[in-house]
Amino acid sequence: MIQRFIELGEGYSDIYELVELARTNSHRVHRLLVLKTNKQNREVVSPVVVLKPAGEGNLQPLYICREGIPAREPSVKRLQLFEEISATLDVPIIPIEVKPSHDFNEKELYYNYIIGILRLNNLIPPLQ
DSSP states (O other): OEEEEEEEESSTTHHHHHHHHHHHTGGGEEEEEEEEEEETTEEEEEEEEEEOOOTTOOEEEEEEEOSOEESSTTTHHHHHHHHHHHHHHTOOEEEEEOOOGGGSSSHHHHHHHHHHHHHHTTSSOOOO
């Protein structure tokens, strides 16, 4: 199975799209994650919706709003939206501490790092 991150944006208004993706694809939601990190001396989170592959497809999409939502005020409303969809779908949110993306020379390396963490913790299936 191939896992690929699909970045929606940094989360200011993209969180609404992420929540709607989870809502309309509720039958495909595999996991809900919150990646926590420090970016420029402030705590930020990246909500992630992991979907099951579509039909016969071999691609598992991971939709993300990368490092744009502060973990503290004033973003509480945006995080509450993610918590509400978690409750609605009865899928728990799994928090994970990660390195910030600016520690990597390329965004693709950052996403490979995250995929490695998720595979090691059995949160997504292994590469086949």
